Amino acid sequence: MDHVTIIGNGHMARAIAVRMLRARHSVQIIGRNSEKTQALVEFLGAGARGDEEGTPVEGNIVFLAVPFLEGKKTVSTYGESLAGKVIVDISNPVDMATFDHLLTPAGTSAAESIALLAPPSSNVVKAFNTCFAKSLEVGQVAGVPLDVFIAGDSEAAKAKVSAVAAASGLRVIDVGPLRRARELESMMLLVMGLQANPEHVGFNWDTSLKILP
Secondary structure (H helix, E strand, C coil): CCCEEEECCCHHHHHHHHHHHHCCCCEEEEECCHHHHHHHHHHHCCCEEEEECCCCCCCCEEEECCCHHHHHHHHHHHHHHHCCCEEEECCCCECCCCCCCECCCCCCCHHHHHHHHCCCCCEEEECCCCCCHHHHHHCEECCEECEEEEEECCHHHHHHHHHHHHHCCCEEEEEECHHHHHHHHHHHHHHHHHHHCCCCCCCCCCCCCCCCC
């Protein structure tokens, strides 16, 4: 059983924690706001514990359940304490003011930027960025398991993330190397733009992506 650390205490942190606990993995929540972290831990119940920002990361798999720029700062701050760990970047580097462009330069991605800051012995995996909190917590879309797209350069790291996602009731789709995160993030620029546009009333923040057989 992998011990999982989730950095962040917002809606996505809660959804990921629910899924990890369902898969019978213990969860460490590290959050900046101690009261919010404690409230989340109380909601999650047995198997979850909360710690303050700066507390040593205990998990073998570390979810960055924070926005892109904060994720970069987190990886830089923790530095070598993340050595040997699998780091899961869930972020979408979308300009939230306009929903018109990405915050990353062309030819790269949030995940690749984070990988450049991580210790060489760690492995960054892109996953869960196409999921939104409410549907992820439930784990289903239209009665079928939610899809989780995974990209990474380490097959072993992808296998670890795939295993915990699958054990939590989700369907995993491996899309290839870490550079495929560029397409995953660009895809969400389109989706989030639709969600934020009042002309598209059928799209909302509960929308999820599903590939049908």
